[in-house]
Amino acid sequence: MEEVFAGFVVGFAISIVVAPAAAIMLIRSNSETGAAQRIAPPGTNIIALSMFLHFLAFLLLTALGMIMGMALAGIEDRRPASGLGSPNLAYTLLVISLTAVVLIPLLIVPWRRYAIALTVLFLIGFGWVTPWLAQAAS
Numbered sequence: 775m776e777e778v779f780a781g782f783v784v785g786f787a788i789s790i791v792v793a794p795a796a797a798i799m800l801i802r803s804n805s806e807t808g809a810a811q812r813i814a815p816p817g818t819n820i821i822a823l824s825m826f827l828h829f830l831a832f833l834l835l836t837a838l839g840m841i842m843g844m845a846l847a848g849i850e851d852r853r854p855a856s857g858l859g860s861p862n863l864a865y866t867l868l869v870i871s872l873t874a875v876v877l878i879p880l881l882i883v884p885w886r887r888y889a890i891a892l893t894v895l896f897l898i899g900f901g902w903v904t905p906w907l908a909q910a911a912s
Contacts, residue, residue, distance in 0.1 A: 776911035777904070777905075780905075780911060781908075784839050785837070785838055788835050788895060789835040790828070792892065792895075793825075793830075794824050794827075795888065797820050797827050800814045801814060803885060842904060846908060850862055861906060862905045865901075876893075877893045
């Protein structure tokens with residue numbers, strides 16, 4: 775149960791960082807892409823957009839964190855070995871591989887700096903902080 779709660783907490787912390795960054799990215803790319811203009815037309819209030827994105831990120835990332843926590847709990851029962859600075863090597867390798875699968879297609883988008891920053895945040899949060907937080911809670 776500690777693993778699921780740790781995943782929830784890490785997902786919430788990441789959503790606090792991601793929502794304002796996503797709002798700023800949308801507003802800055804508003805003049806360049808048609809998709810950003812449909813999501814946030816010129817003159818959109820950045821605070822309202824940030825609140826909407828925070829609510830969306832909160833729902834998605836906390837749910838993802840709880841799923842990752844369940845995966846950590848399952849892997850912890852079967853493979854509790856540590857490595858790579860994490861208390862659970864198999865779980866950390868799972869997070870690294872899932873992140874790589876998502877990141878590689880994002881390297882062709884024009885906002886790849888944000889994608890790489892989000893990837894590093896995701897790796898640190900779910901790959902290392904979640905297992906350490908779960909271990910500290912138990």
